[in-house]
Amino acid sequence: MRLNPIVRFAGSKLLRLGLLLLAVALFTFVLLSLSPIDPIQAYVGADMMLISPEQQELIAQRWGLDQPFLARLWDWLGQLLQGNLGISMVFNQPVIEVLANRFQASLQMLAIAWLISGILGLLLGIASGALEGSWIDRAIRLYAYTLASSPTFWVALLLLIVFSVSLKVTPICCAAPPGVLTEDVTIWQHLHHLLLPALTLSIIGIANITLHTRQKLIEVLHSDYVLFAQAQGERLWGIVRHHGFRNILLPALTLQFASLSELFGGSVLVEQVFAYPGLGEATVQAALRSDVPLLVGIVFFSALFVYIGNTIADLSYPIIDPRIRLGGNLEP
Amino acid sequence: MLSISNLSITFTQYNQGLRRKHLHVITDLSLDVQAGEVVAVVGSSGSGKSLLAHTLLGILPTNAEYTGTLLFQGQPLTQKRCERLRGRAIALVPQSVAYLDPLMKVGHQVQRVAQLNGVSPAAARTLTHQTFQRYDLATNTQRRYPFQLSGGMARRVLVSTAVVTQADLVIADEPTPGLHPDVVREALTHLRELAEAGRGVILITHDIEAALQIADRIAVFYAGTTVEIAAAQDFSTGRLRHPYTQALWRSLPKNDFIPLPGNQPNPEQLPEGCLFSDRCPWVTPECTANRPALRQINNGWVRCIHA
Numbered sequence: 001m002r003l004n005p006i007v008r009f010a011g012s013k014l015l016r017l018g019l020l021l022l023a024v025a026l027f028t029f030v031l032l033s034l035s036p037i038d039p040i041q042a043y044v045g046a047d048m049m050l051i052s053p054e055q056q057e058l059i060a061q062r063w064g065l066d067q068p069f070l071a072r073l074w075d076w077l078g079q080l081l082q083g084n085l086g087i088s089m090v091f092n093q094p095v096i097e098v099l100a101n102r103f104q105a106s107l108q109m110l111a112i113a114w115l116i117s118g119i120l121g122l123l124l125g126i127a128s129g130a131l132e133g134s135w136i137d138r139a140i141r142l143y144a145y146t147l148a149s150s151p152t153f154w155v156a157l158l159l160l161i162v163f164s165v166s167l168k169v170t171p172i173c174c175a176a177p178p179g180v181l182t183e184d185v186t187i188w189q190h191l192h193h194l195l196l197p198a199l200t201l202s203i204i205g206i207a208n209i210t211l212h213t214r215q216k217l218i219e220v221l222h223s224d225y226v227l228f229a230q231a232q233g234e235r236l237w238g239i240v241r242h243h244g245f246r247n248i249l250l251p252a253l254t255l256q257f258a259s260l261s262e263l264f265g266g267s268v269l270v271e272q273v274f275a276y277p278g279l280g281e282a283t284v285q286a287a288l289r290s291d292v293p294l295l296v297g298i299v300f301f302s303a304l305f306v307y308i309g310n311t312i313a314d315l316s317y318p319i320i321d322p323r324i325r326l327g328g329n330l331e332p
Numbered sequence: 333m334l335s336i337s338n339l340s341i342t343f344t345q346y347n348q349g350l351r352r353k354h355l356h357v358i359t360d361l362s363l364d365v366q367a368g369e370v371v372a373v374v375g376s377s378g379s380g381k382s383l384l385a386h387t388l389l390g391i392l393p394t395n396a397e398y399t400g401t402l403l404f405q406g407q408p409l410t411q412k413r414c415e416r417l418r419g420r421a422i423a424l425v426p427q428s429v430a431y432l433d434p435l436m437k438v439g440h441q442v443q444r445v446a447q448l449n450g451v452s453p454a455a456a457r458t459l460t461h462q463t464f465q466r467y468d469l470a471t472n473t474q475r476r477y478p479f480q481l482s483g484g485m486a487r488r489v490l491v492s493t494a495v496v497t498q499a500d501l502v503i504a505d506e507p508t509p510g511l512h513p514d515v516v517r518e519a520l521t522h523l524r525e526l527a528e529a530g531r532g533v534i535l536i537t538h539d540i541e542a543a544l545q546i547a548d549r550i551a552v553f554y555a556g557t558t559v560e561i562a563a564a565q566d567f568s569t570g571r572l573r574h575p576y577t578q579a580l581w582r583s584l585p586k587n588d589f590i591p592l593p594g595n596q597p598n599p600e601q602l603p604e605g606c607l608f609s610d611r612c613p614w615v616t617p618e619c620t621a622n623r624p625a626l627r628q629i630n631n632g633w634v635r636c637i638h639a
């Protein structure tokens with residue numbers, strides 16, 4: 001009986017995910033059919049002049065481009081359901097494989113950035129909230145506001161100039177040193193190349209989490225239960241440790257999972273600046289070179305990713321907060 | 333044990349245009365508490381009762397300032413000393429479960445109070461266990477969160493937080509509102525037991541009937557000052573000194589049930605002279621000349637020139 005609500009919750013979430021993906025599919029399909037990109041031209045590219053109109057006709061027939069709109073849509077949806085996302089023209093590989101490779105690279109960067117922004121944001125937020133009004137608080141807030149209002153690519157360029165060009169402590173681009181085979185790249189070289197992009201990306205999230213944590217901690221510190229803790233003789237850091245942390249962790253965690261979408265969006269710009277071969281960089285290439293199947297694949301994948309992040313955020317409350325988990329019932 | 337004389341508290345507020353405003357929330361308040369007795373502080377809301385508790389615990393807001401003499405066990409109670417004593421020598425029993433951390437199990441919270449008293453974690457656990465047993469709280473109550481407590485259980489947990497300390501002075505802030513009469517009686521009995529064990533207890537309440545059930549003496553607050561300090565039996569024997577206390581007594585349902593017309597003055601516009609003069613049935617021109625001093629009459633104290 002206990003599992004019932006969770007099963008129901010998961011069921012409704014899955015149903016919604018299905019609807020979301022269907023909507024994304026329809027929207028993408030309609031948008032692309034209306035777009036000026038001619039699929040044959042996009043496929044053939046510069047050799048278009050060498051192909052006779054009859055040959056073009058033949059390709060169109062083979063691809064089903066002469067079919068009515070609805071038939072094409074139906075056919076395409078059927079293929080999607082079988083997991084066939086098509087073949088990427090830029091990479092000359094099935095879209096699924098490109099997604100898998102690229103996402104693996106991005107994921108490492110995202111994970112590092114996510115952890116750094118979460119931990120650092122939480123620590124800065126706690127320091128600033130606990131010492132509200134002090135110069136430390138003001139310095140942290142200034143830092144957070146500055147970061148929050150600077151564009152990602154600009155921060156990325158700045159860090160690149162400082163650390164890679166002037167100080168030469170980090171590599172200037174890519175995921176591995178040039179001329180080294182993928183299987184020969186050591187883990188340290190790999191991390192070395194990952195460091196600066198991940199750091200840049202984490203900076204996007206830090207400001208938001210810092211300011212949010214600060215706000216929440218100040219709220220907690222003005223609560224009645226903290227007043228009572230003071231009356232018990234608890235000192236400031238004792239209060240933060242025993243009551244503050246407990247009460248800000250939940251909203252911070254939720255925010256942290258919700259911020260996945262932001263990080264994902266930011267990774268497009270960051271990967272572009274650092275020429276890091278992740279999913280974001282692939283997105284830009286696909287867009288610039290009209291690689292429709294890859295673009296559609298990426299749209300799908302990002303919808304899925306953001307949805308998962310938000311679902312975990314939604315789930316964290318009922319799982320962690322005893323007031324929701326245990327409800328009002330008084331069982332032993 | 334505790335002696336407060338001429339305590340005044342002022343709040344500094346800034347309203348629009350950064351004009352500074354001083355609010356006199358407590359004026360010339362005096363009170364003393366001995367070991368082993370329950371002194372009730374009775375007054376309607378806004379009479380400064382809770383602020384008294386906050387002053388004794390050194391948790392007044394930062395924009396508040398106070399003057400007057402506070403002596404605890406013969407030594408002046410400075411902010412520094414407050415911070416050292418609170419939770420150890422002076423304990424608070426708060427109003428409601430809103431004063432407990434909503435995300436911490438209550439057993440753990442009571443243990444924490446004991447630990448802040450310098451008890452080792454293991455001893456704190458035993459102490460909490462014993463205290464919960466003493467108040468008939470099942471062992472699993474310790475694992476509950478504040479929102480899972482019933483009104484009566486909450487009261488017992490809250491009083492436990494004071495019992496696990498060695499505090500000589502226990503301040504109970506409004507322990508009875510909105511509770512079932514049986515629970516009220518039980519909560520009051522627990523406070524009385526603390527006094528029997530030799531502690532001094534200040535019971536802050538607006539409920540004069542609840543106060544009369546257990547208090548030895550009753551201090552009546554009006555507009556941030558003590559207008560009368562009377563023994564509990566003075567109420568039933570009709571030996572009340574101050575017109576406000578008499579009006580309060582008459583307003584009870586079991587007596588004449590006649591409410592006193594008018595309202596407590598706003599701290600921004602306190603009347604000249606006696607703070608009760610704008611509602612007093614006995615008022616004469618002399619009353620508005622000066623603030624009456626606290627005088628001793630019949631083993632009690634009263635702040636009225638015509639008493």
Ligand code: SF4
Nearest residue numbers: 606609612619636637
């Ligand atoms: S001093 Fe005057 S106004 Fe004040 S309570 Fe006594 S009689 Fe009333």
